[in-house]
Amino acid sequence: MLFWSLLLLFDFKGLSSEEVITPYTDIFVATEKNKVEISCNYTSGDTLQWYRQYLKSAPQLLVMEHMPPTTPGFTLEHDKHAKRVHLKISSAEVTDSALYYCALRPTVIGNLETLYKNHNF
Structure with a gap:
């Protein structure tokens, strides 16, 4: 059985105009049970x-970088x-x-709730 994953990563501008993330690959197709690696490039x-x-x-x-993975196998x-930052999947499944x-994590110390509430995306 094939595992199909549509990877649609859009250019993302961070909180400053210098922070941009772009996909390394737009669409990725993989076979079930195989290792998968998807990547994106960033400017800062x-x-x-x-x-x-x-x-x-x-x-x-x-x-998230510098944190233990929240999902096993990723x-x-x-x-x-x-x-460039890579996401590695140890054994791809249809799910x-x-x-x-x-994504970039904002370099803000303090109350992130206020940052997101007041920021216009």
């Missing part, structure tokens, strides 16, 4: 993270020299078919 940033979003659901955090690898987002 502090802590990078990966999210997964199923149809009609909110995005869920998979992995790891983050950061190539700072190439300014992994989703949208995957690479």
Whole structure:
């Protein structure tokens, strides 16, 4: 059985015009039980993270740099020299078919709720 994943990563501008994330690959197809690696490039940033979003659901955090993975089988690898961050799936399953987002973590200390409430996306 084939595992199909449509990876639609959009260019994302962070809180400053210098922070941009772009997909390394727009669409990815994989076979079930195989290892999968998807990547994105960035221009600058502090802590990078990966999210997964199923149809009609909110995005869920998979992995964040400098933190233990929140989802078994998913790891983050950061190539700072190439300014690229990879999401690695140890054994792809049909249930992994989703949208995957690479994101920057804001470099804000304090109340992040206020930051998001007052920021116009």
